[in-house]
Amino acid sequence: MAETTLTDSxxxxxxxxxxxxxxxxxxxxxxxxNVSWGKAMMWIFLLSDTFIFGCFLLSYMTARMSTRVPWxxxxxxxxxxxxxxxxxxxxxxxMTFVLISSSGTMAMAVNFGYRRDRRxxxxxxxxxxALGATFVGMQAFEWTKLITEGVRPWGxxxxxxxxxxxxxxxxxxxxxxxxxxxxxxxxVARKVWRGDYDIGRPGFxxxxxxxxxxxxIMGLYWHFVDLVxxxxxxxxxxx
Amino acid sequence: xVDVTPADAVxxxxxxxxxxxxxxxxxxxxxFSQDAKVIAxxxxxxxxxxxxxxxxxxxxxxxxxGFPGTFDxxxxxxYYQFITMHGMIMVIxxxxxxxxxxxxxxxxxLMVGARDMVFPYVNMLSYxxxxxxxxxxxxxxxxxxxxxxxxxxxxxxxAIMTGTPGGQDWGIILMLSSLILFIIGFTMxxxxxxxxxxxGRTRGMTLMRLxxxxxxxxxxxxxxxxxxxxxxxxxxxxxLDRALGTSFFMPAIVEMGQQLQxxxxxxxxxxxxxxxxxxxxxxxxxxxxxxxxxxxxxTHARKNIFGYRMxxxxxxxxxxxxxxxxxxxxYVSGMHPYFGFFFATTTLIIAVPTAIKVxxxxxTLWRGDIHLSIPxxxxxxxxxxxxxxxxxxxxxGNVVVDVPLSDTMFVVAHFHMVMGVAPILVIxxxxxxxxxxxxxxxxxxxxxxxxxxxxxxxxxxxFFPMHYIGxxxxxxxxxxxTDMTIMTESAHHLNSFISIMAFLVGFAQMVFLFNLxxxxxxxxxxxxxxxxxxxxxxxxxxxxxxxxxxxKELPIVYRWAYDxxxxxxxxxxxxxxxxxxxxPSREPA
Numbered sequence: 001m002a003e004t005t006l007t008d009s010x011x012x013x014x015x016x017x018x019x020x021x022x023x024x025x026x027x028x029x030x031x032x033x034n035v036s037w038g039k040a041m042m043w044i045f046l047l048s049d050t051f052i053f054g055c056f057l058l059s060y061m062t063a064r065m066s067t068r069v070p071w072x073x074x075x076x077x078x079x080x081x082x083x084x085x086x087x088x089x090x091x092x093x094x095m096t097f098v099l100i101s102s103s104g105t106m107a108m109a110v111n112f113g114y115r116r117d118r119r120x121x122x123x124x125x126x127x128x129x130a131l132g133a134t135f136v137g138m139q140a141f142e143w144t145k146l147i148t149e150g151v152r153p154w155g156x157x158x159x160x161x162x163x164x165x166x167x168x169x170x171x172x173x174x175x176x177x178x179x180x181x182x183x184x185x186x187x188v189a190r191k192v193w194r195g196d197y198d199i200g201r202p203g204f205x206x207x208x209x210x211x212x213x214x215x216x217i218m219g220l221y222w223h224f225v226d227l228v229x230x231x232x233x234x235x236x237x238x239x
Numbered sequence: 240x241v242d243v244t245p246a247d248a249v250x251x252x253x254x255x256x257x258x259x260x261x262x263x264x265x266x267x268x269x270x271f272s273q274d275a276k277v278i279a280x281x282x283x284x285x286x287x288x289x290x291x292x293x294x295x296x297x298x299x300x301x302x303x304x305g306f307p308g309t310f311d312x313x314x315x316x317x318y319y320q321f322i323t324m325h326g327m328i329m330v331i332x333x334x335x336x337x338x339x340x341x342x343x344x345x346x347x348x349l350m351v352g353a354r355d356m357v358f359p360y361v362n363m364l365s366y367x368x369x370x371x372x373x374x375x376x377x378x379x380x381x382x383x384x385x386x387x388x389x390x391x392x393x394x395x396x397x398a399i400m401t402g403t404p405g406g407q408d409w410g411i412i413l414m415l416s417s418l419i420l421f422i423i424g425f426t427m428x429x430x431x432x433x434x435x436x437x438x439g440r441t442r443g444m445t446l447m448r449l450x451x452x453x454x455x456x457x458x459x460x461x462x463x464x465x466x467x468x469x470x471x472x473x474x475x476x477x478x479l480d481r482a483l484g485t486s487f488f489m490p491a492i493v494e495m496g497q498q499l500q501x502x503x504x505x506x507x508x509x510x511x512x513x514x515x516x517x518x519x520x521x522x523x524x525x526x527x528x529x530x531x532x533x534x535x536x537x538t539h540a541r542k543n544i545f546g547y548r549m550x551x552x553x554x555x556x557x558x559x560x561x562x563x564x565x566x567x568x569x570y571v572s573g574m575h576p577y578f579g580f581f582f583a584t585t586t587l588i589i590a591v592p593t594a595i596k597v598x599x600x601x602x603t604l605w606r607g608d609i610h611l612s613i614p615x616x617x618x619x620x621x622x623x624x625x626x627x628x629x630x631x632x633x634x635x636g637n638v639v640v641d642v643p644l645s646d647t648m649f650v651v652a653h654f655h656m657v658m659g660v661a662p663i664l665v666i667x668x669x670x671x672x673x674x675x676x677x678x679x680x681x682x683x684x685x686x687x688x689x690x691x692x693x694x695x696x697x698x699x700x701x702f703f704p705m706h707y708i709g710x711x712x713x714x715x716x717x718x719x720x721t722d723m724t725i726m727t728e729s730a731h732h733l734n735s736f737i738s739i740m741a742f743l744v745g746f747a748q749m750v751f752l753f754n755l756x757x758x759x760x761x762x763x764x765x766x767x768x769x770x771x772x773x774x775x776x777x778x779x780x781x782x783x784x785x786x787x788x789x790x791k792e793l794p795i796v797y798r799w800a801y802d803x804x805x806x807x808x809x810x811x812x813x814x815x816x817x818x819x820x821x822x823p824s825r826e827p828a
Contacts, residue, residue, distance in 0.1 A: 026446035037357040051468035154484040165485035
């Protein structure tokens, strides 16, 4: 890439203040100067996905607020019987802990990706995937438990039918996101391990030689999925 | 180190050129092509094909309305199915797909000076998922019970109940699945369009040098990426209601003497979700039309667009405002009356940026060197039609006027004028304008004149009387109107007249289709830039443009897209890639 110098910068009448910011942003080639196409695309996709989760959660809140039948108490429904006492929300707490931890390992993977440390990046990504898979596994356990207790999408023993509908729909949609994330984490980790990004190997999810950017893009998606879980946790389980 | 001459202010490329992988086989060149131009043609052809199905359905409806009782095969159930499929196909599968998938794919990379969309493979997938969505939609015509007859808004609870055609059969399931597929496919394309405009422009192509066509399509795509999620969620929830028996939208309800299993759902919630998508959708269709028509008018009046910056800001303002007006479709739904007050206010505020645009189009024409070519005719027809539809929008935006008019043919006339006929006129104009670039040949002029006059005058003869019929109180969505007291003799004659005009206008579209196919081989040779236009797509080395668009080197942009009739210039147009320092420009500083 060529370096840029201006032959005579005093001649360039550059606008100051807000106008300058607007002019920079609207300048040619790229609106976001150091953002690659893939990263920009992921950000915009996540914005769109935010609206999907937003609509799901708002619909759930509408259902919960407008129902005339009592809403099942989440801390009782999601309690586990451990050592002779009911521990409310214990499984959800562990799930949340696991998922948030996976964000940590993901961030470390991105860090090592910048240093082009093939081995550590791949290991941390696989660790992230393992934590994600654990989360999905625990979610499957939670679903099974609720189903055996009689919770169905169309009804449950304790109150408003919308409880089960919203629960399965929202956690199912989020769990699908996590599952897709796990699959792609493994794919990208394999590519890192094999050194595809060092040699700029052609194919899918490619990069220019020596760029580990796909790790970071993967990380964006993963952190987003975690962030969405925090909202689901707050609005569905803690409310 | 590279020197930059300040006068031209074109910095060096930020990223070096990457190697292009040209397709080798017939399949990857024409079928599974990753070239945005081929994808655009695939999108356009599919959308046109399904659009003709919707046209045919409108004929069947007009047969029933104009000559009630004459055609036995049009039962009330069939009539509702025709209405539903006509509306859904026209709004989503034709207009949205054609403007964004068709024109977006073709024009964005060419106009911003890019080799292709940023992710061509994802772009290709977008088309194939769209095609799948269309096929699922078509499949519902052949499913047991036929397509859904829930009305194009698919309101629950009736959409999934026994009395509605397709409600307890396959119709509604296929409809919702098809919409979900469409949204997935669109998202893949839409992300491409947005990133290409933001991050994929050539040197010198600042945002404020983009042709308004790109601004319109870009803003509409951003809106679609934020509005379609609401429809996606609504479709998923209704699908669960129908398939699993959940009660998101279904209240406790008795059907044919039977208490249904549903209870506690909110039908109004669906309406909110639907219109949170549905109103932006109007502008998703309108904004590309606004953008394209600005370029048509400027090019064919040989004059720079009046108030370019204001045009851009008006597009953005309309896009933003359209997200806070959705409930004006729900004045009669029983929501809180104060909401009506709020939404009426925001609705009327939209008239301000819209009016700015209309004034600017007219001021662009003022003292221009107007060439009444066919694209220009369509552009002028658009302005008239849009103003017309917009004015009846002022009626319907006010709660007290809307309530009595809401369920009448007045509404049908209004939205057909403003989001049916007006954008379609722009699509026609745009096709006459860019066809020479796509095929290298001109469309036939005489057939074009015929097509324009029959379509334009015919559309008025259809929809103008319809306002009147609506004002006297004739309800919409009724399959049978004969026994009603408001259906006076004259109203009935008017209805027959409208039907005959509808057949005529539909016939003109067949002529247009013939013209499209015939001119590929027999049209007059167009050359590279028949309209003497400034934008980059007319400056390509080959016509039609080859894979990679611009040959060896990408063009460098030195000026805005509207340097027409610049005083002191040799020609009456200066392409965007002509260096600026020695030829004056009218670009605002």
